[in-house]
Amino acid sequence: MVLKAAIFDMDGTILDSMEMWDKIGYDFLNKKGIELTDSIRKEIEHLKLSEVADYFAEQFDLQMSGKEILEIWLHAVTYEYDNNIKLKPYAREYLEKLKQDGVRMCVATLTEREHAVPALEKHGLLDYFEFVLTVKEVGKSKAHPDIFLQCAQRLGAVPAESTVFEDSIYAAKTAKAAGFKICAIYDTVSQKDKEDFIRLSDCYIHSFEELL
Numbered sequence: 001m002v003l004k005a006a007i008f009d010m011d012g013t014i015l016d017s018m019e020m021w022d023k024i025g026y027d028f029l030n031k032k033g034i035e036l037t038d039s040i041r042k043e044i045e046h047l048k049l050s051e052v053a054d055y056f057a058e059q060f061d062l063q064m065s066g067k068e069i070l071e072i073w074l075h076a077v078t079y080e081y082d083n084n085i086k087l088k089p090y091a092r093e094y095l096e097k098l099k100q101d102g103v104r105m106c107v108a109t110l111t112e113r114e115h116a117v118p119a120l121e122k123h124g125l126l127d128y129f130e131f132v133l134t135v136k137e138v139g140k141s142k143a144h145p146d147i148f149l150q151c152a153q154r155l156g157a158v159p160a161e162s163t164v165f166e167d168s169i170y171a172a173k174t175a176k177a178a179g180f181k182i183c184a185i186y187d188t189v190s191q192k193d194k195e196d197f198i199r200l201s202d203c204y205i206h207s208f209e210e211l212l
Contacts, residue, residue, distance in 0.1 A: 003181070005157035006098055007148060010109040010116055012167035014091045014125065018189040020080045024073055025052065034060055046141045046170055048110060049073060081119045088185070094208035095128040104155040107132040108147045108164075130155065142171035145178035152180070163202070169193040176200055183211075 012018035025044075026036045044052045053073060054066035062069070098105060106129050109116050113134050120126040131154065138147045152162045159179035166172040167187040176182050184197040186206040198204050205211060 003103055003163045004161040005152060005155040006103050006105045006163050006165065007108050007151045007155075007175075007180070008105065008129075008165045009167060009171065009185075010107050010111055010120070012187040012189060013165050013185045014088055014095075014107075015085055015119060015123070016088050016187075017080070017085045017119075018167065018187050020077070020085060022189055024076050024080075025056075028069070028072070029056070029060075032060065032062055045168065046110075046143045048112065048136055048141075049077070050112075077115055081115055081122070085119065087123055087125075088208065090208035090212060092123075092125065094211055095125065097212060099128055104157070105129050106151050106155060108142075108151050109133075110135050110142065112136050142168070142174055145174050148175045148178055148180055169196050169200070172197065172200055 008014055010017075011021065022036075022041075029036050044055055047055065050066070050070050053070035056062060056069055057064060057066040095105070107116065107120065109132065111119075111134065113132065113136070116132055116134060117126065120129070120132065126132075133147060133151055133154075135141050135147055138150060140146045148164055149159070152159055155162070160181075163181040163183050164172065164175040165183045165185060166175065167185045167190050169190060172182050172184055182201040184201040184204045186194070186204070190197075194204075
């Protein structure tokens with residue numbers, strides 16, 4: 001794949017971390033006797049963690065504020081990133097290839113900066129990217145193209161010259177509609193969207209090894 005600029009999602013794309021987010025929500029609701037259904041997942045998939053906490057506080061009788069829920073989750077997220085989260089196979093090798101090819105790269109993530117940057121740093125990936133941009137900093141979720149357009153602009157490219165690497169179907173649809181090329185990354189959490197991804201994307205991979 002020839003490209004000028006590469007915009008990478010983080011969780012589920014270069015870090016094998018999507019199951020962590022599912023598990024944190026599932027464990028929390030399960031302890032409260034509430035099932036994390038597919039409809040709930042769909043409602044929260046584009047939300048920041050703080051927004052998910054507020055959603056749970058508003059929708060369920062938890063006797064807790066969104067702020068209290070968020071504090072519990074942040075401890076869990078920090079622990080998981082520090083101890084259990086691994087890279088997607090061949091992610092480092094592919095980033096190195098792009099670097100050698102002179103491709104400009106960044107990260108566009110739903111995860112907030114205080115977790116995203118240390119996670120990338122821990123795995124020695126931060127120096128591959130010119131910057132990390134979060135939806136919180138942009139002020140709009142990936143249901144809107146702003147984060148992708150800002151990334152392309154900062155990388156000195158137009159959408160048609162840029163590839164967005166994503167494991168989330170709603171974000172991929174947004175980027176595709178804005179004129180970006182899409183490389184969809186298989187993840188167990190989003191495997192239900194595989195057929196939609198194949199139809200939508202310019203490439204669909206199970207591992208970055210396929211691009212080496």
